[in-house]
Amino acid sequence: MSVTVRTMTPADLDAALAIEHESFPAPWSRGMFADELTRPGRIWLAAVDDTGALVGYGGVMRVAEEVHLMNLAVAAGCRRTGVARALLGELRTRAATAGGRHLTLEVRERNESARALYAAEGMIVTGRRPGYYETGEDALIMGADLPAVAVGQPGPAAGPPVAAADAGRELVLAIETSCDETAAAVMRGGAELLSSVVASQVDFHSRFGGVVPEIASRKHTEAIVGVVDAALEQAGVSLADLDALAVTHGPGLIGALVVGVAYAKGLALATGLPLVGVNHLEGHIFANVLDDPTVGPPLIALVVSGGHTSLIHVPEWGVYRTLGETLDDAAGEAFDKVAKVLGLGYPGGPVISRLAEEGDPAAIDFPRAMLRSGDYRFSLSGLKTAVINHVRHEREAGREIHAPDLAASFQAAVVDVQVAKTVRAAREHGVAVVCLAGGVAANPSLRESLRAALAAEGIRLSVPPFALCTDNAAMIAAAGTWRFRRGERLGLDAEAVSDLRLG
Ligand code: KG4
Ligand code: ZN
Helix, strand or coil: CCCEEEECCHHHHHHHHHHHHHHCCCCCCHHHHHHHHHCCCEEEEEEECCCCCEEEEEEEEEECCEEEEEEEEECHHHCCCCHHHHHHHHHHHHHHHCCCCEEEEEEECCCHHHHHHHHHCCCEEEEEECCCCCCCCCEEEEEEECCCCCCCCCCCCCCCCCCHHHCCCCEEEEEECCCCEEEEEEEECCCEEEEEEEEECHHHHHCCCCCCHHHHHHHHHHHHHHHHHHHHHHHCCCHHHCCEEEEEEECCCHHHHHHHHHHHHHHHHHHCCCEEEEEHHHHHHHHHHHHCCCCCCCEEEEEECCCCEEEEEEEECCEEEEEEEECCCCHHHHHHHHHHHCCCCCCHHHHHHHHHCCCCCCCCCCCCCCCCCCCCCECCHHHHHHHHHHHHHHHHCCCCCCHHHHHHHHHHHHHHHHHHHHHHHHHHHCCCEEEEECHHHHCHHHHHHHHHHHHCCCCEEECCCHHHCCCCCHHHHHHHHHHHHCCCCCCCCCCCCCCCCCC
8 A cells, every 4th residue: 555644634534533433442523633733833644545545644742842742543454554654754754844852652551553663663661641541541651852853954864755655756846946047847756857947037137237136036926926837737737746845945045045935835834745955056966867867976066057166076865075166256157247247248158158169268368276276176256357357458458359269268267177176076086977067067168178078087977958057946856856755854944045055
């Protein structure tokens, strides 16, 4: 039997009362259940089989760090099939994510199967309540610490998710709003992309030569409902078909992230669907897997976007060791600033790389900052200044700027350093594959130079498809599915974190 655990709703009450009556000598009344479901600090979950029929339920009450199991029952015909364990596991994860630290419960001394279940889940007897039950029986008090979860962070790895029988087919809706694209995607089984909708705000920002945070949050708010609806419609699914929601909860512009996170939390609350938080940079790295599922750790990732330039060692999925980052501007930011100086608009990357194709990369000898620094750090603001100074100098001298040569020479200076450091990191860590990620991964010169340099060392380069280099929600769905399978959850009290770290 495949069992799915979801939030319990008043619609479950009839079926729950039937199970309650067959399970306990003094069953709860409908009024007690109905009241419980609406109270703050409660988590009530329903377990349903593949026909959608209720086979069990359980609820906890949380007061600050203390969590108490109030009720847990499984339909008579479905006992000893893992339903109680699935319910308890998800209750513990959700309670921990909401801030709970310690779980207690009472169990009938003579209910040996229940005691065995709780003992197998690591709960120990901590006390006794004499004559607790209406029959005069004693209750044993059992307790256990909940897994440590920082509030607002993804939950712990809690073994396989509850819908284990559906593993490989999970339907996930992902939302991404960390910068200037409002994006939503629907994915099946972590790889099969059913839809990917990206509403770009570029035209609003381009007139200011860069992303204006206030405009970004406003535009996300206007776009998100339509983008999510379009992603569901294009995938041919409804909210009721989904198994989980994933959302980028950092890093990025705080006002932009908040829109996606708040919307996803609202959806999770309304639908009872589990919510998973994804780090935007992890999403960019996962974009590589979408085209080629054989790509996997150990690997080195070069994440180059409008906000980041980082070399990351990934010994296994979920473990990210940042080897070095930019000390000042990000690579994409440098492209954008140089384009602005040349009056080429925003974003600068695509237009500079197109111009560069017709230019001579050796025309101007721009600095290769930190090329020989012996570490994995980058610095791009000096290069930007060198380009600005060159432009000013040429204009003052009355000479015309040859934009293709300038673009090609600037791009070569960026690419040379990125390639040298990435190859050295791959060699030093003995990996067989390097993943290029982030918006600048769309740069053809970087792709080709890196591919050639790595090939000379027998190392493979993986690049995402062009459409998945810049921000999108397909990559968030891929990373989110992986985190969902690990049992990780984002609490409904979680907040967006603008400087969220990887790993
Ligand atoms: O990943 P992304 O969409 O957003 C962030 O997370 O920052 O990256 C956007 C950045 C912009 O700075 C843009 O100029 C740059 O990626 N970019 C490129 C190219 N296409 C986009 N940079 C260089 N060459 C390109 N072809
Ligand atoms: Zn990005």
